Amino acid sequence: MRKLFAILTMLAALMLASVTAFAAPSLVDNAKLLTPQQRQGVLAELHKQEQAHNVRIAVVTMKSIGGEVPGKYANKLLDTVYNDGANGNMVMLQVTDSRKWYIATDKKMKEIIKGDEAVEYMSKPMVAEFKIENYNEAYLVYARKAGELLTYYEEEGEPWDPNAGFNWLALGIAVLIGGISAYVYRATLLASMSNVQTAVAADAYLDKQSFALTRSNDTYLYTNISAVPKAKQEDRDASDGSVSDHSGDGDHGGGGGSY
Known part of the structure; x- marks a missing residue:
């Protein structure tokens, strides 16, 4: 009985070691966009961020x-391959x-x-x-930026928000004070200019002794109208990295787009 238990224990250990050894790597470059040396560098950065947090x-x-x-x-990919991160999982897919x-x-990571x-x-x-087809640097940037967001969450206890801490009321007060100050300053300057007076009509500025209009004529020639469609906001931003695709659900977050 003890021999059987020992054999079963050994088999379980071998199976666990096999699963660990053959776990999917965090970089799978099926499109062959990187050199072997570049793949090593990207993997090193991905592992650095994974171990730190x-x-x-992952990158696929x-x-x-x-x-x-x-x-x-x-x-x-998250559900079937990249699901072993204790604090969450994330994958960047490029097609x-x-x-x-x-x-x-995944569910944990989308809260971060x-x-x-x-x-x-x-x-x-x-x-x-x-x-610019600099794929090596693209994946390194992705890994580092992900690390920055994770670090922020760990230190602040909340997800990163670009608008966090921004006080709109303070901005409104500052704009109001600035506008009033500018108006008072302009009024002071105008009041100090003794040779400037407000005219009721435009012809008050005309020196009638030096100018005499003898003939007036308007000639209409033609009009050429050229219309150019205004680019839509989504057309301008479609490939700058903005999120235009959402496939999230209760268990997944994230977003994607074109390049």
């Missing part, structure tokens, strides 16, 4: 995902044929990386590197 921060590149929605595909990106967060602003804190500098 006890999370999973794909040439194509067929007709699947990037956000839902990234959510599946090269459609030039799409998506940052997906909260809202489009937090996602764009990572995505905008990352997408700027995508556009």
Whole structure:
């Protein structure tokens, strides 16, 4: 009986070691965008942030995902592959044929990386590197920005918010005081100018002894109108790293877009 127990214990240990050894790496470059040396550097930065915050921060590149929605595909990666971070999990999916990106967060991580602003804190500098095909730096920026957001949460006890601590009332008071001060200063300057007087009509400024209008004629030639459609806001910002795709649900957060 003891021998059987020992054998079962050994088998369980071997299975656990096998699962650990073959756990999915935090960087899977299926699109072959990085050199071997670059992959090592990105993996090192991802592992650094993961170990510092006890999370999973992954990068997956794909040439194509067929007709699947990037956000839902990234959510599946979290559910089936990248789900072993004690404090949360996050994956950035890049699809090269459609030039799409998506940052997906699990239930824990979406309470830390909260809202489009937090996602764009990572995505905008990352997408700027995508556009010049500097993929190595893009993934490094993504990992570092994720680390900054995690550090903020750990130190402040709340998710990062770009508007936190901004006092709109104080701004309004400052603008009001500035406007009043400018008006008083202008009125003082005008009052001190002895050679300036307010005229009732425009012709009061005309020196009638030096000017005499003898003929007046208006000639209408033609009008050429050229209309150019105004670019929509979403057209201008569609590929700057702004979030335009939401595939989140009760268990997933994040957002994505194009580049």
